[in-house]
Amino acid sequence: MNLQASPPPSNLFYQSRQRRPLVGEARGIYIWDADGRRYIDGSSGAMVANIGHGNEHVLDAMRSQMAKTTFAYRLHFENEPAERLARLTASRMPEGLDRVFFVSGGSEAVESAIKLARQHAVATGREGRWKIISRYPSYHGSTLGALALTGMELMSGPFEPMLRQMPKIPAPTCYLDRDDLSMEERGIRYADLLRDEIELQGPESVLGFIMEPVGGAATGALVAPDSYYRRVTEICREYGILLILDEVMSGAGRTGRFLAAEHWDLKPDIVALSKGFAAGYAPLGAMVAQRDIADAVLAAGGFVHGYTYAGNPLACAAGLAVLEEIERLELCANAREVGDLLMAELSGLKARYPFIGDVRGKGLLLAFELVSDPEFMTPLPREIDAHIHLVEEAYSRGLIIYSRRTRGGLEGDHFMVCPPLITSREQVGEIMEVLTASLDAFSDRLDLPRGN
Numbered sequence: 330m331n332l333q334a335s336p337p338p339s340n341l342f343y344q345s346r347q348r349r350p351l352v353g354e355a356r357g358i359y360i361w362d363a364d365g366r367r368y369i370d371g372s373s374g375a376m377v378a379n380i381g382h383g384n385e386h387v388l389d390a391m392r393s394q395m396a397k398t399t400f401a402y403r404l405h406f407e408n409e410p411a412e413r414l415a416r417l418t419a420s421r422m423p424e425g426l427d428r429v430f431f432v433s434g435g436s437e438a439v440e441s442a443i444k445l446a447r448q449h450a451v452a453t454g455r456e457g458r459w460k461i462i463s464r465y466p467s468y469h470g471s472t473l474g475a476l477a478l479t480g481m482e483l484m485s486g487p488f489e490p491m492l493r494q495m496p497k498i499p500a501p502t503c504y505l506d507r508d509d510l511s512m513e514e515r516g517i518r519y520a521d522l523l524r525d526e527i528e529l530q531g532p533e534s535v536l537g538f539i540m541e542p543v544g545g546a547a548t549g550a551l552v553a554p555d556s557y558y559r560r561v562t563e564i565c566r567e568y569g570i571l572l573i574l575d576e577v578m579s580g581a582g583r584t585g586r587f588l589a590a591e592h593w594d595l596k597p598d599i600v601a602l603s604k605g606f607a608a609g610y611a612p613l614g615a616m617v618a619q620r621d622i623a624d625a626v627l628a629a630g631g632f633v634h635g636y637t638y639a640g641n642p643l644a645c646a647a648g649l650a651v652l653e654e655i656e657r658l659e660l661c662a663n664a665r666e667v668g669d670l671l672m673a674e675l676s677g678l679k680a681r682y683p684f685i686g687d688v689r690g691k692g693l694l695l696a697f698e699l700v701s702d703p704e705f706m707t708p709l710p711r712e713i714d715a716h717i718h719l720v721e722e723a724y725s726r727g728l729i730i731y732s733r734r735t736r737g738g739l740e741g742d743h744f745m746v747c748p749p750l751i752t753s754r755e756q757v758g759e760i761m762e763v764l765t766a767s768l769d770a771f772s773d774r775l776d777l778p779r780g781n
């Protein structure tokens with residue numbers, strides 16, 4: 330690894346403690362650096378490369394679109410890839426969600442959802458509604474609107490004076506609670522916090538509720554008990570507030586269904602998609618809305634929002650080919666099957682490494698936590714920066730995993746193990762071999778206990 334003191338001019342990330350290698354080629358679940366060293370992409374980048382790298386069908390589709398045109402402004406021309414992608418996307422959504430607005434990434438998708446929801450309230454004579462309740466911790470993006478929904482001080486801290494923070498309720502961290510309730514009862518209790526917050530804020534001021542159905546980077550693949558999803562939906566309907574699902578990470582097959590919402594038969598009003606939607610082949614995202622919501626806004630004069638690159642023909646050609654590959658290769662089914670295997674393997678690590686706490690997730694959106702006391706899920710001390718050490722041990726052995734230290738209700742180190750949805754059962758073995766060697770080295774480095 331080429332470690333250099335100063336970051337390259339293109340890298341302004343605060344996390345960058347050291348220089349990363351230059352990327353070379355990428356194929357399937359592997360990435361090579363410019364020196365020919367191979368890495369397993371165990372987190373699909375940031376849970377993006379769902380169909381793997383270098384997919385020939387997608388590259389062909391992009392090449393043939395490039396030969397025609399790479400850009401035509403949407404106010405001047407419709408374009409075929411965008412129309413076909415919109416139709417295909419709508420066909421994968423729950424009933425009624427068939428109005429698609431293309432953007433270039435996840436933050437833009439969430440930003441667009443916020444603004445459509447607000448315009449819908451105005452268009453339907455409910456101007457008093459503007460608050461969108463979200464959860465803490467959570468991540469919904471880094472633009473100021475999406476950041477106001479994001480429950481992560483690390484991201485929002487410096488911008489507080491510029492933000493109009495939205496109300497937040499605790500994420501359903503049921504596994505941390507120590508009481509006599511069943512998981513399902515705890516799920517109801519967390520969902521009822523939404524009702525309390527709506528009442529506190531004043532029901533006539535609340536526009537919607539946004540959540541990641543399976544948590545992403547902020548919560549480490551947090552899944553709530555089934556009761557939570559049922560109750561949250563009931564509360565949204567009861568108060569007439571929109572249910573917005575941020576499926577930027579959990580969508581496009583990542584959890585074993587096209588939308589994570591399908592696991593609970595959720596009927597969202599608006600969905601935000603990105604990441605796996607174009608799987609890293611192009612910067613692309615989408616906000617998908619219920620027809621009547623979009624129609625009401627159109628009837629009132631149209632959506633006062635837009636981006637220059639919205640519906641870019643090249644990005645949409647890539648997205649279309651990605652969705653075709655998700656279907657052709659049956660990647661939702663593979664994510665379920667290989668995800669079950671990987672989940673079992675990760676859970677099996679607990680016997681050897683007592684510092685592994687909760688192991689959770691759905692499909693191939695999986696994570697494990699590091700703890701000092703597995704019974705009480707006590708986090709490791711913050712000062713030891715455990716997440717950085719484990720990531721570095723894995724990285725030096727050619728395995729990329731994604732980590733975070735969360736603060737607040739979910740204080741601790743968690744690791745996302747989220748390889749591309751094309752991962753085979755044999756490749757799960759490969760990942761586990763490197764991960765085990767990395768955990769051995771990590772426990773030696775930090776002097777943590779280990780079994781056999």
Ligand code: PMP
Nearest residue numbers: 434435436468469470545577578
């Ligand atoms: N929502 C969720 C759930 C995400 O995981 C992310 C990205 N990590 C975003 C929104 C923001 O997406 P982007 O970084 O593409 O703007």
